[in-house]
Amino acid sequence: MTEEQLAEYRASLALRHCRHVGPRTCRRLLGRYGSARDAVEQVRSWVAHKVASARQVEQFVGGTWAEAADAEHEAARVLRQRVLLYTDPRYPEALRQLPDPPLFLYYQGRIELLSGPSVAVVGSRNCSAAGIAHARRICAELSEAGLTVVSGMAWGIDRQAHLAGLEGPGSSVAVLGTGLDRTYPAENADVRRLLEERGLLVSEFAPGTAPEARNFPYRNRIVSGLSLGVVVVEAASRSGSRITARMALEQGREVYAVSGPEGQASFEGCRELLDEGAQRVSRASEIILDLAPLIRAGLDAAPPRKAMRRGATPARRRVARQAELPVAAQPLPDLSGPSADVQSADAQPAATRPVAPAASVPPLDGDERVVAELLAAHERMHIDDISRALGWDAARTSRTLLLLEVQGVVCQWAGMEYSLG
Numbered sequence: 195m196t197e198e199q200l201a202e203y204r205a206s207l208a209l210r211h212c213r214h215v216g217p218r219t220c221r222r223l224l225g226r227y228g229s230a231r232d233a234v235e236q237v238r239s240w241v242a243h244k245v246a247s248a249r250q251v252e253q254f255v256g257g258t259w260a261e262a263a264d265a266e267h268e269a270a271r272v273l274r275q276r277v278l279l280y281t282d283p284r285y286p287e288a289l290r291q292l293p294d295p296p297l298f299l300y301y302q303g304r305i306e307l308l309s310g311p312s313v314a315v316v317g318s319r320n321c322s323a324a325g326i327a328h329a330r331r332i333c334a335e336l337s338e339a340g341l342t343v344v345s346g347m348a349w350g351i352d353r354q355a356h357l358a359g360l361e362g363p364g365s366s367v368a369v370l371g372t373g374l375d376r377t378y379p380a381e382n383a384d385v386r387r388l389l390e391e392r393g394l395l396v397s398e399f400a401p402g403t404a405p406e407a408r409n410f411p412y413r414n415r416i417v418s419g420l421s422l423g424v425v426v427v428e429a430a431s432r433s434g435s436r437i438t439a440r441m442a443l444e445q446g447r448e449v450y451a452v453s454g455p456e457g458q459a460s461f462e463g464c465r466e467l468l469d470e471g472a473q474r475v476s477r478a479s480e481i482i483l484d485l486a487p488l489i490r491a492g493l494d495a496a497p498p499r500k501a502m503r504r505g506a507t508p509a510r511r512r513v514a515r516q517a518e519l520p521v522a523a524q525p526l527p528d529l530s531g532p533s534a535d536v537q538s539a540d541a542q543p544a545a546t547r548p549v550a551p552a553a554s555v556p557p558l559d560g561d562e563r564v565v566a567e568l569l570a571a572h573e574r575m576h577i578d579d580i581s582r583a584l585g586w587d588a589a590r591t592s593r594t595l596l597l598l599e600v601q602g603v604v605c606q607w608a609g610m611e612y613s614l615g
Contacts, residue, residue, distance in 0.1 A: 195277070202279050205230035206297040207266055211259035214250050217294035222246070229281050230297060269401040273375055275300045278396075284308065292419050292445060296398035299416075300374040303394035307367050310589060311489045312342035313481060314421035314442070315359075316414075316435045317351025317428040322460050325428030328452045328476070329354040332425060335478030337362030339596035340589035341489070344421050346371065346413055347386070347395075349379050351427050351435075356385050356393070363588035366393040367420065371413035373403035414438040415445075422488045423448035423481065426472070429463030436463050439472065448485065450475045482593075483600040489593060490560060558603070561594045566603060566614065574611045 195203065209220050209230055220230075222245040227233040233240075237254055240246035253259075270277070278285055278299045286308045289295045315333055317325055333343045333355045343359030345352040347368040359366030368389050372378050374397040377386050389395050398416065399409060417438060418424050424442040426449070429435040439449045451472040454461030468474055475481055482489065558566055568583060569575060575583075581591045595612055598604040605615040 199279060202229055202231045202281055203277055203298065204263070204267065205234040206279065207263035208234055208254070208259050210297055211262040211266070212250070212254045213258055214253050215246070217296075219246055219250065220297055221293060221295055224280060266400040270300065273401050275374055275401060276302065278305065286420060289416065289419050292415065294415065295419075296416065299396045299398055300401070301394060301396045302374060303390055304365065304392070305394065307342050307365055307394045308420065310340070310342060311485070311593070312344050312367065312421050313485070314344040314417050314424040314438070315351070315355040316345060316417065316424065316426055316438050318430060318433060318435065318460060319348050319350035320460070321350040321354070321428050322458065324455055324458070325351055325460065326354050328454070329427045330358045332427070332475070332478050332481070333358035334361055336481070337364035337366070338592055339478060339482055340364045340591070340593035341482070342367055344369065344417055346410075346417055347378075347382055347389075349381060353382055353385055356389060360388050360392050363592055368393065368395045369413050369416045369420070370395060370397040370399070371409040372405045373397060373399050373401040375401045376403065376405065378405040410434060411437060415441050418442035418445055418447055421447060422485050423450060425450045425452070425475065425481065426464050426467055427452050428454060428460055429467075430460055431462045431466060433463045436467065439467055448473070450481055452476060479596065479600045482596055486597050489597065490562075561590070562598055562603070565591075565594050565598060569604060569612060569614050572613075574607060574613045577610045577612065580612065
């Protein structure tokens with residue numbers, strides 16, 4: 195950390211550990227003063243600016259926060275934990291818009307994953323084979339399209355969401371309800387290692403924080419807050435996933451639900467969400483098409499991500515990665531039948547009609563038009579060749595191609611080749 199960043203971190207710790215100063219007060223302070231450091235330095239003006247009460251000022255000036263703030267700082271220093279501050283340009287704008295944003299996040303892994311479009315996928319810890327199949331398929335397709343899969347690293351659906359997300363260029367982000375140094379549940383140690391290598395782990399909790407029940411609603415607001423939408427794959431009538439869905443609605447996010455096998459009780463919470471207005475989905479393409487305007491906006495606003503190595507096609511890369519996973523992390527078979535949207539390298543082309551090189555480009559904007567114009571000049575192009583020709587990373591190319599595919603503008607052929615449809 196620079197001296198300026200350290201001062202901001204220390205001020206953030208002071209605010210967080212001050213009694214009677216909660217997340218919503220902190221947001222008002224940050225909105226008024228621009229940084230925790232400036233807010234702390236001007237504590238005597240809080241009441242005049244109507245951002246805090248006289249009682250809160252008294253508590254802060256009294257310094258009752260100092261011991262806890264010092265302890266957290268020392269623990270983070272010893273563990274060499276990295277910190278993403280509210281004032282950092284990389285801090286997600288979506289979190290800044292929350293009424294109770296975290297003052298900072300501890301993180302480990304690829305911080306650039308917070309810069310692009312993401313979708314949260316949540317569900318039951320005690321999930322069924324059907325729930326696992328839905329979660330793995332949807333998350334693999336989301337990630338292959340370049341969208342980051344966000345979840346809470348719980349057992350069950352969360353675990354499957356991370357494993358499937360890590361298979362593609364979109365990767366996965368885990369939001370923890372513990373300190374970043376804790377692995378909960380312990381059985382997810384293998385998933386954690388993969389997230390450290392290929393994805394991202396974040397937590398707003400101090401090092402050493404245990405997995406207490408009160409932590410998880412705070413975690414869930416970040417899971418939904420980071421995402422364009424939340425997919426509830428499997429949830430009983432009374433489920434923490436329903437709380438996440440409610441938070442998502444309060445934050446203005448889209449909510450999707452998988453209805454599951456008819457009559458299966460473990461999906462009852464999903465069916466209740468559908469009755470309340472959530473959108474029914476079974477494939478990632480349905481989610482991507484619905485979120486297309488927001489995804490386009492994210493592509494326009496987000497800085498380029500660090501390109502992933504692409505020595506093989508996405509399908510072959512996925513097979514190679516699966517071979518590296520521990521047995522417990524291997525993908526389960528799709529129990530709902532063959533895929534209708536995503537093809538393996540050996541599959542027949544989605545379309546059998548050859549496309550003329552001189553095909554006209556339909557009315558499109560932005561990245562979609564750029565890709566369509568490139569494909570109009572070629573009979574077919576491999577996804578890697580498209581990325582090289584445009585100088586794009588894999589995630590950006592995959593997202594744009596899927597947006598075009600769900601609109602029927604392009605079709606995918608065997609071997610990850612594309613043409614105008």
